[in-house]
Amino acid sequence: MGVAHYDWTDYYDIVSNGLEHDIEFYTELAGNVGGPVLDLGCGTGRISIPVARTGTNVVGVDSSGRMLEKARMKAKLMKVEDKINFVEGDMRTFELRQVFSMAMIPYRSFLHLLTVKDQMIALRQIRKHLSEEGLLALNIFVPTIRSLYEQDEKSSTRGIYEIPGSDDRLVVWDYTRYDHFQQIAEIIRQYERVDSSGVVLQRVVAPFHIRYIYPAELHHLLRLVGFSIVGRYGDFKKGTFGPESTELVIVAKNLRFEG
Numbered sequence: 001m002g003v004a005h006y007d008w009t010d011y012y013d014i015v016s017n018g019l020e021h022d023i024e025f026y027t028e029l030a031g032n033v034g035g036p037v038l039d040l041g042c043g044t045g046r047i048s049i050p051v052a053r054t055g056t057n058v059v060g061v062d063s064s065g066r067m068l069e070k071a072r073m074k075a076k077l078m079k080v081e082d083k084i085n086f087v088e089g090d091m092r093t094f095e096l097r098q099v100f101s102m103a104m105i106p107y108r109s110f111l112h113l114l115t116v117k118d119q120m121i122a123l124r125q126i127r128k129h130l131s132e133e134g135l136l137a138l139n140i141f142v143p144t145i146r147s148l149y150e151q152d153e154k155s156s157t158r159g160i161y162e163i164p165g166s167d168d169r170l171v172v173w174d175y176t177r178y179d180h181f182q183q184i185a186e187i188i189r190q191y192e193r194v195d196s197s198g199v200v201l202q203r204v205v206a207p208f209h210i211r212y213i214y215p216a217e218l219h220h221l222l223r224l225v226g227f228s229i230v231g232r233y234g235d236f237k238k239g240t241f242g243p244e245s246t247e248l249v250i251v252a253k254n255l256r257f258e259g
C-alpha cells in the first residue's frame with residue numbers, strides 16, 4: 001500500500017518538477033557506472049525514463065500502483081518500455097533476483113521512511129541488491145531551525161500551475177505541522193482546480209508525512225549500515241556542501257569494497 005497522496009498522479013506530475021539539474025545528475029552518474037540501475041520511489045518515472053533513454057537498463061520500484069501505471073504509460077510513449085521494468089514494492093521489503101551497479105533514491109523519497117528502524121531496514125535491503133562496486137545516490141533537503149520554526153502550523157501556497165490541455169489552473173496549498181520529537185512533518189496538501197472564471201471545479205485534500213533528517217544523521221546512518229560516503233554535494237552541479245546549502249546530495253558505496 002502506498003502513500004495515498006500519490007494517488008493523484010496527474011496533479012503530482014504538474015506540481016512536482018524536481019530540483020534544478022537533478023535529472024542530469026542522476027543520468028550522468030548512471031551513465032558512468034553502466035547498468036543496471038535501481039530507482040527506488042521511482043514515482044511516474046521522472047528520473048527512470050531519462051536514464052533509460054541513455055540506453056541504461058532500469059528497474060523502478062514504488063509502493064504506489066497508480067504512480068507505476070502512469071510511469072509505464074510514459075515509458076511506452078517515450079519508447080523505452082523495453083529498457084525499464086516498473087515493479088510495485090516497498091523500499092524496505094522489495095526482493096529482486098538481480099544486483100545493480102547503482103541504486104538511487106531521488107527527490108527526497110527516502111524521507112517517506114518515518115522511523116530510524118525503517119530507514120535502516122531499507123538501506124540494508126538496498127545494499128543487498130548492489131554489486132561489489134555498486135553506488136547508492138540520494139538527496140534530501142537540509143532542515144534549518146528557522147524553516148522548521150517558520151513553517152510550523154502554517155498554510156502557504158506552493159504555487160499556481162497551468163493544467164496542460166485545459167484553460168483551468170491548479171492552485172496548490174500546503175499546511176505543515178511538525179512533531180519535532182519524532183522529526184515528522186505532516187503536510188496537508190490541497191489541490192484546487194480552478195476554471196478561467198475563478199470557479200473551483202475540484203478540491204482534493206492529500207495529506208502525507210515525511211521524517212526530516214539532519215546531514216550528520218544521514219552520514220551516521222549510512223555508515224552504520226555499511227556504506228561509505230564517496231561524494232557529498234550541496235547541489236546537483238556537485239557544488240560544495242556548506243552552511244548555506246539547502247539540499248544534501250550523497251553518493252555512497254559499499255564499505256567493504258572501499259578502495
Ligand SMILES: C[S@@+](CC[C@H](N)C(=O)[O-])C[C@H]1O[C@@H](n2cnc3c(N)ncnc32)[C@H](O)[C@@H]1O
Pocket residue numbers: 002003006016018040041042043044045046047061062063064067089090091092106107108109112113
Ligand atoms: C517525492 S515522490 C518521488 C518520485 C520520483 N522519484 C520523482 O523524482 O519524481 C516519492 C515516491 O516515493 C514513493 N514511496 C513512498 N514510500 C515508499 C516506500 N516505502 N517504498 C517505495 N516507494 C515509496 C511514493 O509512492 C512516490 O512515488
